[in-house]
Amino acid sequence: MTRTIGAILAVVLLSAGVVGGSATSRADDRHADYYYPVPQSKEVYEGRTRMFPESSRRTRIGFVTAVTAAIGARPYKPDFVVFAKGSEAEKLIIVGLDDGRYNSIYRMRALLASLTAMARTTPLFSDMPDVDNLTFLDLCQAMGFVLVTISDGARLAHQIEIR
Numbered sequence: 827m828t829r830t831i832g833a834i835l836a837v838v839l840l841s842a843g844v845v846g847g848s849a850t851s852r853a854d855d856r857h858a859d860y861y862y863p864v865p866q867s868k869e870v871y872e873g874r875t876r877m878f879p880e881s882s883r884r885t886r887i888g889f890v891t892a893v894t895a896a897i898g899a900r901p902y903k904p905d906f907v908v909f910a911k912g913s914e915a916e917k918l919i920i921v922g923l924d925d926g927r928y929n930s931i932y933r934m935r936a937l938l939a940s941l942t943a944m945a946r947t948t949p950l951f952s953d954m955p956d957v958d959n960l961t962f963l964d965l966c967q968a969m970g971f972v973l974v975t976i977s978d979g980a981r982l983a984h985q986i987e988i989r
């Protein structure tokens with residue numbers, strides 16, 4: 827396992843909780859109305875990193891598998907799930923499991939901010955230049971995710987296209 831992949835797993839274990847082409851319309855997004863409601867809001871995130879050379883479908887699936895295992899190992903009920911979809915596992919999906927938990931764009935962004943704070947404590951981020959300006963979405967970009975969808979699991983979904 828390379829140092830980069832090991833660092834990615836460190837991010838997963840610390841966060842225990844934290845896509846090519848983009849889904850730009852309902853017709854293009856076959857996951858809408860199945861895993862989450864049709865997104866009410868979308869944004870484009872201009873990432874500030876490059877994709878790791880080791881990034882692949884396999885590493886993205888490994889990342890999601892490790893996050894899922896870490897969430898399941900916690901002594902309390904998970905409040906969200908993370909999974910990857912797309913032919914190259916290039917779409918990261920985060921779905922809340924509890925009513926009222928991620929039911930506003932602000933709560934969804936707070937979740938991303940929390941994942942960012944945790945990621946910054948890992949060797950992966952501390953070894954990167956300008957670490958204070960990197961976010962969880964930058965990590966997603968480095969891993970090759972191009973779309974992140976966050977949903978409350980009931981009525982609200984927000985999509986972030988990563989460029």
